[in-house]
Amino acid sequence: MPAPPLLRLNSIRKRFGSLLANDDISLDLQRGEVLALLGENGAGKSTLVSILFGHYVADAGTIEIDGQPLPPGRPSAALAAGIGMVHQHFTLADNLSVLDNVMLGTEPLWRPWSQRRAARAALLQTAQRFGLAVNPDAPVGSLSVGERQRVEILKALVTFGRKQGARILILDEPTAVLTPQESESLFASLAQMVQAGLGVIFISHKLDEVLRVSQRIAVLRSGRLMAVLPAAGADKPMLAEAMVGRPVAAAIKHTREPGAVVVELGAASVRDDAGRSLLAGLNLRLRAGEVLAVAGVAGNGQQALAELLCGERALHQGTLMVDGRALPARPREWVRAGVARIPEDRHAVGVVADLPLWENAVLERYAAPAFARHGLIDRRRAMAHAADLVQRFDVRGTESAGLQTPTRSLSGGNMQKLILGRALAGDPDHPGPPRLIVANQPTWGLDIGAVAYVHQQLLDACAAGAAVLLISEDLDEIFALADRIAVMHQGRLGPARARADWTLAAIGLAMSGSGVDHAAEVVDAA
Amino acid sequence: MRLERRAQTSRRALLLAPVGAVLLTLALTSLLVAWAGAPIARAYLLLIEGGFGSRFAITETLTRATPLILTGLSAAVAFRARLYNIGAEGQLYAGALAAVAVGGLHGGEGLALSAWLLFPLMIAAAMLAGALLLLGPALLKSRFGVDEVVTTLLLNFIVLLAVSALLDGAMKDPGAMGWPQSVALKDELQLSRLLSRSRVHTGLLAALVLSVALWALLRFTTLGFEIRAVGSGPRAAAFAGMPVTAVGVKVALLSGALAGLAGAVEVAGRTGYVTLDMSPGYGMSGVVIAMLAMLNPLAVVAAAIFVAGMLVGADSMSRAVAVPTYIADVIVAIALICMLVATLLTQYRIRR
Numbered sequence: 001m002p003a004p005p006l007l008r009l010n011s012i013r014k015r016f017g018s019l020l021a022n023d024d025i026s027l028d029l030q031r032g033e034v035l036a037l038l039g040e041n042g043a044g045k046s047t048l049v050s051i052l053f054g055h056y057v058a059d060a061g062t063i064e065i066d067g068q069p070l071p072p073g074r075p076s077a078a079l080a081a082g083i084g085m086v087h088q089h090f091t092l093a094d095n096l097s098v099l100d101n102v103m104l105g106t107e108p109l110w111r112p113w114s115q116r117r118a119a120r121a122a123l124l125q126t127a128q129r130f131g132l133a134v135n136p137d138a139p140v141g142s143l144s145v146g147e148r149q150r151v152e153i154l155k156a157l158v159t160f161g162r163k164q165g166a167r168i169l170i171l172d173e174p175t176a177v178l179t180p181q182e183s184e185s186l187f188a189s190l191a192q193m194v195q196a197g198l199g200v201i202f203i204s205h206k207l208d209e210v211l212r213v214s215q216r217i218a219v220l221r222s223g224r225l226m227a228v229l230p231a232a233g234a235d236k237p238m239l240a241e242a243m244v245g246r247p248v249a250a251a252i253k254h255t256r257e258p259g260a261v262v263v264e265l266g267a268a269s270v271r272d273d274a275g276r277s278l279l280a281g282l283n284l285r286l287r288a289g290e291v292l293a294v295a296g297v298a299g300n301g302q303q304a305l306a307e308l309l310c311g312e313r314a315l316h317q318g319t320l321m322v323d324g325r326a327l328p329a330r331p332r333e334w335v336r337a338g339v340a341r342i343p344e345d346r347h348a349v350g351v352v353a354d355l356p357l358w359e360n361a362v363l364e365r366y367a368a369p370a371f372a373r374h375g376l377i378d379r380r381r382a383m384a385h386a387a388d389l390v391q392r393f394d395v396r397g398t399e400s401a402g403l404q405t406p407t408r409s410l411s412g413g414n415m416q417k418l419i420l421g422r423a424l425a426g427d428p429d430h431p432g433p434p435r436l437i438v439a440n441q442p443t444w445g446l447d448i449g450a451v452a453y454v455h456q457q458l459l460d461a462c463a464a465g466a467a468v469l470l471i472s473e474d475l476d477e478i479f480a481l482a483d484r485i486a487v488m489h490q491g492r493l494g495p496a497r498a499r500a501d502w503t504l505a506a507i508g509l510a511m512s513g514s515g516v517d518h519a520a521e522v523v524d525a526a
Numbered sequence: 527m528r529l530e531r532r533a534q535t536s537r538r539a540l541l542l543a544p545v546g547a548v549l550l551t552l553a554l555t556s557l558l559v560a561w562a563g564a565p566i567a568r569a570y571l572l573l574i575e576g577g578f579g580s581r582f583a584i585t586e587t588l589t590r591a592t593p594l595i596l597t598g599l600s601a602a603v604a605f606r607a608r609l610y611n612i613g614a615e616g617q618l619y620a621g622a623l624a625a626v627a628v629g630g631l632h633g634g635e636g637l638a639l640s641a642w643l644l645f646p647l648m649i650a651a652a653m654l655a656g657a658l659l660l661l662g663p664a665l666l667k668s669r670f671g672v673d674e675v676v677t678t679l680l681l682n683f684i685v686l687l688a689v690s691a692l693l694d695g696a697m698k699d700p701g702a703m704g705w706p707q708s709v710a711l712k713d714e715l716q717l718s719r720l721l722s723r724s725r726v727h728t729g730l731l732a733a734l735v736l737s738v739a740l741w742a743l744l745r746f747t748t749l750g751f752e753i754r755a756v757g758s759g760p761r762a763a764a765f766a767g768m769p770v771t772a773v774g775v776k777v778a779l780l781s782g783a784l785a786g787l788a789g790a791v792e793v794a795g796r797t798g799y800v801t802l803d804m805s806p807g808y809g810m811s812g813v814v815i816a817m818l819a820m821l822n823p824l825a826v827v828a829a830a831i832f833v834a835g836m837l838v839g840a841d842s843m844s845r846a847v848a849v850p851t852y853i854a855d856v857i858v859a860i861a862l863i864c865m866l867v868a869t870l871l872t873q874y875r876i877r878r
Contacts, residue, residue, distance in 0.1 A: 017532070057877065310765070311767075312764070312765065330767065331764075331766065332767035334767075341765075343765055348759065348762065349761045349765045350762065350765070351759070351762055352758050352759030352762045352763065353759060353762075354759070355755060355758065355759070359751065359755075363762070364766045366748060367748050372748050375747050375749065376746055376748070377746060377747065377748055377751055379746075
């Protein structure tokens with residue numbers, strides 16, 4: 001009889017209300033392999049690993065590890081059985097050191113002394129073994145995102161304080177926050193883990209890296225396992241079709257000559273409320289009809305730039321002109337000036353999730369004469385406008401409750417279509433297209449179909465004469481949309497150069513701050 | 527056992543939540559009734575009869591409900607904007623004092639104006655006093671992030687002590703045989719009775735009109751939209767360009783004014799003067815009422831009548847069976863907890 005696989009999922013089924021999140025999924029993970037779990041948002045990837053880790057209890061089905069059944073619904077049992085999970089959003093305490101974070105929760109409450117020495121040795125040994133270099137004494141708050149992820153992985157792998165370290169490592173969208181170079185280093189570590197006999201489940205919706213890193217690929221769609229393919233011999237169009245269920249067309253870009261300057265930033269700097277510098281010495285010129293993309297690792301000042309150009313934050317020094325005018329830092333003025341704004345966090349900033357769809361459709365313009373008279377909201381006109389947006393921007397999920405649908409219940413893609421429509425369409429008195437579009441991570445967390453739709457809308461608006469500032473951490477997106485690209489690092493913006501002048505490696509270097517092109521800066525300033 | 531978020535909350539669940547909470551409350555308090563040694567069924571029958579069972583009971587309940595509707599509205603509008611005003615008790619007393627200061631002091635005649643002018647002035651003064659009392663905590667919150675629960679809660683004690691000082695000092699009624707009570711309002715300023723042989727006064731009409739007005743404000747106006755948006759999505763509201771700080775100030779003024787009005791209405795409609803025990807916790811009960819009503823101004827009326835019925839009914843029940851009248855306070859307090867649980871369960875389901 002052959003040895004049982006490292007992990008076996010037998011007919012896992014999970015239902016949330018009317019939604020069948022996991023429909024009879026059976027899957028094996030062998031020792032020494034990376035199994036990619038590929039699927040769009042809502043395909044059931046997260047539900048499946050949540051069941052595996054004991055956050056949810058499956059309605060039906062069993063899990064075996066090394067042939068032993070895993071008791072359902074108990075994260076402690078999953079940990080004891082050697083399942084380690086690295087979440088997309090880190091679960092580290094910033095004010096504690098790396099070592100403290102790794103030890104956190106492993107020590108019995110009543111033991112009077114600590115075992116730091118042993119823990120430290122175990123940490124360093126594991127770090128060495130898998131090429132995950134970290135300084136055990138550094139406070140986590142001082143680490144880069146890539147380093148933090150290493151700490152998360154180490155936390156899952158270190159054997160200290162448990163019978164055994166993780167034998168199965170689950171990584172949820174691990175590269176979403178990394179530079180290309182950091183991703184490479186992660187992939188190298190994964191190769192070493194696999195060689196040591198670990199099994200890795202790698203969750204992603206990026207086709208390139210799935211092909212690059214895994215041995216087998218499991219494709220999920222609408223809660224069902226569509227296919228399990230060997231990575232060798234698979235290709236991108238094939239995976240995309242398995243994932244979406246139909247061929248996916250990429251957005252079409254029409255090139256045109258850029259027009260007048262719409263945004264001009266001169267030696268602009270921005271500080272936070274405590275006086276710390278967020279942006280320093282930014283120079284930028286953005287023309288009508290072009291897409292300028294700002295690349296960079298999260299947390300390098302992109303948020304401040306987006307807030308500045310959405311009218312949420314005031315300049316500290318320098319100049320900022322939109323169509324030759326200096327605008328006050330009040331969002332309403334920016335909306336009135338024809339700036340379409342797409343915020344990064346669509347749930348908390350883009351919409352008021354508890355309010356109905358139609359109210360969110362006029363959230364930026366409820367007080368404009370188009371929708372309000374004498375302090376009363378003209379519900380008829382606002383609803384007509386919302387209905388128009390729903391139709392023109394193909395917002396789905398309104399079948400049962402129509403315009404009164406709570407915005408919370410829309411999927412991420414449909415919520416983004418609503419925000420996009422609200423920003424691009426203007427109001428009945430001032431119909432679009434906008435003068436400027438500020439899109440901050442516009443496709444973050446969206447599925448392929450919605451991504452293509454958002455991209456096409458941005459490009460169409462650009463072709464109609466809007467200037468587009470795209471802030472993104474997704475380099476595929478940047479290369480697909482941008483005319484010019486600039487890289488942001490530690491609150492400074494590098495020179496904006498034509499897309500053809502950049503390579504992936506050059507952007508990666510600039511994102512990590514080591515490849516700042518001083519010569520180009522001088523030329524640009526001159 | 528764990529909580530899982532529901533995909534959506536049904537209308538039926540929203541209607542059932544307060545009913546379920548009230549039934550659970552009565553079930554839980556029945557344990558206390560049994561502990562006190564009284565027959566549960568008879569005690570509850572007496573409670574309901576005492577609150578709603580006769581013309582007298584109903585009019586007494588409506589009289590009690592009048593200030594409760596106003597404090598309930600005060601809490602509902604503030605909580606809608608996530609301004610957790612726990613200071614309605616203090617604002618109510620501030621309103622009552624202001625009403626007497628305008629309409630009772632100055633030799634028991636009030637300011638030397640005709641009653642047609644003096645009455646609106648008295649109401650305005652009471653509302654302004656309540657509003658100003660909440661303005662401080664609201665500004666501290668928006669400027670420095672000071673928790674308004676703490677500031678408004680503690681202001682209650684300050685106001686009560688100030689009332690106590692005034693009732694023994696500047697506003698003391700010299701003809702009250704040494705009792706700490708204020709000068710009485712001028713007779714012309716007293717609210718007239720709605721029904722003969724009862725204490726129900728025209729303040730009830732004002733409370734009903736205001737609950738409809740507040741409902742319309744929240745539903746139809748730009749300010750109402752701002753209040754709802756700022757309350758449930760402050761970051762989105764700010765991003766969309768809503769004046770978040772100004773909305774907070776307006777809500778504070780509105781909420782404080784409603785609580786202050788409750789004080790003026792109590793003085794002008796029922797007591798005639800201010801005493802230290804004028805409000806048996808109307809301000810705090812307003813919080814419970816707002817929660818029972820799920821912050822809906824129209825439902826506040828029903829919730830206030832329920833709470834008033836419990837208060838009035840408990841009085842008459844305690845005379846017949848050996849259950850202290852404090853059972854009413856226990857019912858109201860447990861109702862709040864049950865309602866919080868019921869609200870949670872409309873949004874989450876329990877899984878094993």
